[in-house]
Amino acid sequence: MIPAWRLRAAFARRLSDMYGAEVPVYTTLLEVTGEVNDAVTRRDPDARRAVGRVAVERHGAIRVGTPRELRQAAQVFAALGMHPVGFYDLRDATTSAVPVVSTAFRPVEPANLDRNPFRVFTSLLTTADRRFFDAGLQARLESFLDRRTLFPPELLTLAERAEREGGLEPEQAERFLTLAVAAFELSPEPIDRAWYTELARISAVAADIGGVTSTHINHLTPRVLDIDALYRRMADRGITMIDEIQGPPRWDGPDVLLRQTSFRALDEARTFREPDGTITTGALRVRFGEVEARGTALSRAGRARYDALTTETDRRLAAAGPGARTRQDVARALWEAGFPRTEHRLAVEGLGYFTYAPAAARPRDGRRPPADLAGLLDQGWLTARPIVYEDFLPRSAAGIFRSNLTEQGTRDAARTGTPYDDHRLAEVIGRPVHDPFTLYAAQQDASLRHALDALGADEARRNLCSS
Numbered sequence: 001m002i003p004a005w006r007l008r009a010a011f012a013r014r015l016s017d018m019y020g021a022e023v024p025v026y027t028t029l030l031e032v033t034g035e036v037n038d039a040v041t042r043r044d045p046d047a048r049r050a051v052g053r054v055a056v057e058r059h060g061a062i063r064v065g066t067p068r069e070l071r072q073a074a075q076v077f078a079a080l081g082m083h084p085v086g087f088y089d090l091r092d093a094t095t096s097a098v099p100v101v102s103t104a105f106r107p108v109e110p111a112n113l114d115r116n117p118f119r120v121f122t123s124l125l126t127t128a129d130r131r132f133f134d135a136g137l138q139a140r141l142e143s144f145l146d147r148r149t150l151f152p153p154e155l156l157t158l159a160e161r162a163e164r165e166g167g168l169e170p171e172q173a174e175r176f177l178t179l180a181v182a183a184f185e186l187s188p189e190p191i192d193r194a195w196y197t198e199l200a201r202i203s204a205v206a207a208d209i210g211g212v213t214s215t216h217i218n219h220l221t222p223r224v225l226d227i228d229a230l231y232r233r234m235a236d237r238g239i240t241m242i243d244e245i246q247g248p249p250r251w252d253g254p255d256v257l258l259r260q261t262s263f264r265a266l267d268e269a270r271t272f273r274e275p276d277g278t279i280t281t282g283a284l285r286v287r288f289g290e291v292e293a294r295g296t297a298l299s300r301a302g303r304a305r306y307d308a309l310t311t312e313t314d315r316r317l318a319a320a321g322p323g324a325r326t327r328q329d330v331a332r333a334l335w336e337a338g339f340p341r342t343e344h345r346l347a348v349e350g351l352g353y354f355t356y357a358p359a360a361a362r363p364r365d366g367r368r369p370p371a372d373l374a375g376l377l378d379q380g381w382l383t384a385r386p387i388v389y390e391d392f393l394p395r396s397a398a399g400i401f402r403s404n405l406t407e408q409g410t411r412d413a414a415r416t417g418t419p420y421d422d423h424r425l426a427e428v429i430g431r432p433v434h435d436p437f438t439l440y441a442a443q444q445d446a447s448l449r450h451a452l453d454a455l456g457a458d459e460a461r462r463n464l465c466s467s
């Protein structure tokens, strides 16, 4: 029996090979990422510990059109031990027309993340949103989407079995993987030019989703240990990156959340069916390359601090006018004044998530452990190791979408959008959507309980643990 995590690792590897064959510059990105990661691990022992996981770590992005397609995608990912985590509403995160709501399918247990953390950012077209689609277009769009099949029945049957039994026999696993990877390949099927163009006038994202008869992997993203170095090296190779790195600035405090950058979408040859019925070859620019650096997960309070710093960065940039200072410089100055400068402060102020363990060199002279986290860390009772942020940032996601649109698209701002939240999305998927904060907090809490029990730190246990 091949367990879910092995299926996931094999799927991620095959998808990466397939995407490298489709988009050669992705292979260049992997090469440069490998060079940078080697350089970092040579000088940093902490990085060395993580490098096994990092070397194979990727996220993908896909986009689907209907609740049925999203449920089927969820079934395929469930077979791979990947579950919906987090809710992202990108409709309001940018002024460009990005009519989607999203979640990320990923492993949720720490042990499974360690085995292989493959995740897929998955977006659902909001066809009922009147800001983008009028009633007539909605009806035509939905009927077009209802007629297509993204995932063949055999794939779904195998996926159900894999989920039920926790894996598949080798022969079935092979068939499942072949069908699953094929479902995300770029289709040679001719694209209806008139239909695609009609949708693209409203939103390039809508056209990419609803203007074609299949789905495809939109990008695959490796994890790099020094994204600033990577950005320079890619530029040195003559590859045009987007203007800036999204997310927190580079600074000498702790790395938190997620920093991402991408190079712009490239022309890819696609076949079209013209209005007069002839078949032609043209090009579309929708797929691109992205790379990311991951840091410590933040608590709700830490995230609120991050969001406030981001808003203040925007405000100062707008006030200073164009060209005055780069976003990175403005943000760095604000971070130096307003964000914990050490992991220790991040932990003690309750802004970041960590796993805790009894320190090997803890006091053994009969002293009682203190009752507070700062004391336990300062006096050498506990060690803290950051929990990696496994999720996404809506603003960066919107930035990634937007940076690859040639047209803004259109939206009728006078109308209101269809309401969506994580509960509604869970209903649509037919599976719970996990709250990322709850997952990180549970991991931190379990480690802290364990550590404090081992230390016999009863008072700290009562003060610091929720149960």
Ligand code: OOG
Binding pocket: 060, 061, 062, 063, 121, 123, 218, 260, 290, 392, 393, 396, 397, 398, 400, 401
């Ligand atoms: C997804 C964009 C979001 C990220 O890394 O934030 C994303 C898409 O373009 O479909 O992948």
Ligand code: NI
Binding pocket: 059, 060, 061, 121, 219, 221, 290, 400
């Ligand atoms: Ni991405």
